Amino acid sequence: MSSFVPRTEFVYKQAATWFPGHMLGALKAMREQMNDIDLVIEARDARLPVSSRNPLLEEAVGARPRLIVYNKKDLAGDALDEKMIRSYQPRQKVMFTHSKNTNNMKQVIRFIKEVAKDIDRPIGTRALVVGMPNVGKSTILNALRHAGVRKGKAARTGNMPGVTRKVAGSVKILEDPVVFLIDTPGVMIPFVPNPLTMLKLALAGCIKQDVISSVTIVDYLLFHLNRQPTPPYVEFFKMKEPTNDVDTFINHVAKHSGRLLAGGVPDVENTALHLIDRYREGKFGVMVLDDQDADAWKRRIEEEEGVMSRGQQQKVIKAEWKAKRENKYVAKYGKKP
Structure with missing residues (x-):
């Protein structure tokens, strides 16, 4: 050796x-809901502290209060430089979690509770969890629900990207103060x-x-x-x-x-x-x-x-969809539509 x-x-x-059609729809739905959102939880992969950042999500979130959660820290190990990573975006609250670690999830719940108390919304605080595919968004939602209200799994999870394909309904993760969390599909960069x-x-x-x-x-x-x-x-x-x-x-x-x-x-x-x-x-x-x-x-x-602007990205995506439809038509009928 x-x-x-x-x-x-x-x-x-x-x-x-890799940017399937449901992701564009998810981004649109996120932007439409953002006026009703009080807190955004952005999940990233601790093994990819730089690469799992998505500028499209940053744009969609805007000035909303945000918590960045670097999930799967158990797979990153001691090589993860938490101090350096916090310095990337010093104005944002940053936490490092392993979704199966109860103490990690309780720390996240405590932060959410503090934000909710400051907002003091009579109908409850609404939070949105976003991130790239398969960084553990749905797993985090389920873990927070268990830590906050002691209830079981609410969001479907899987080891492959694309399990969640549309913005879901709200799930209660805290009773006092009341906090609802909304799961979203993972979104890549076009x-x-x-x-x-x-x-x-x-x-x-x-x-x-x-x-x-x-x-x-x-x-x-x-x-x-x-x-x-x-x-x-x-x-x-x-x-x-x-x-x-x-x-x-x-x-x-x-x-x-x-x-x-x-x-x-x-x-x-x-x-x-x-x-x-x-x-x-x-x-x-x-x-x-x-x-x-x-x-x-x-x-x-x-x-x-x-990277292309959002308008340019959408034009490219639509052109790809059009080409795929035309190819299917040609394969079926032997001529262009």
Whole structure:
């Protein structure tokens, strides 16, 4: 193992987008409701403290009081620099949570209760939970409901992005003062200017599985695992030494775990998905995928400034929808509509 030299950088330049139609509808519904909202809870992924910020949500929220919750901190571990992350947006209240940690959720409930008492709305305070897909919004809602009123699951959850597809009704999470929380669909950015950011989001499960090749995602995972002093997969899968070659890695794991096709050929796709799932479950240990220094945050903001305006984004999305409808028509009738 002493002779192994891990890669110092990961080069990925393939642009990818994922912005299904329900997200545009969700953004519109959020903006329409915002006048009745007293507090916005923005969920982000602690493994992606920079990449899981969505400027479209910041725009939709406007000047509303906001709590930023970096969820899944149990999967980020001690590498998470909470002090640095708080410095990114010093005027915002920032908390770090693991939704299954009761104490974490009680801390969030205490903050919401303080805000609600200051607002003192006779009909109850209304809060909205927003964020990118699969950062744990619905899970946070359920955990806050349990911590606040000791009631069970109210929002459907899942490990894949896109489980919540429309703005839901309100759920009571506090009795005194009364607070209602509204779940919303995860919203991506129509165009992510940095391909590597999209790859990080894919590894964390924030975008649909087939947008980026599963082998490419595993290659990026391998890059991060090899940055650890002792890559954990070597012992897990009984490898002689670490490797920078993703094909070698996947083929070995396929044979070790019995994921083989006819004739003993490694089932590459099945094995790649298995490795991605193990990472998301924390089986390879904890890690933060983003750089966390102040320059990383600054670079992210500069990238966002190059993103198309909302009007331009909607034009692109509508053009894509039109093209898809035309393609379906041509496939069915053999001519353009």
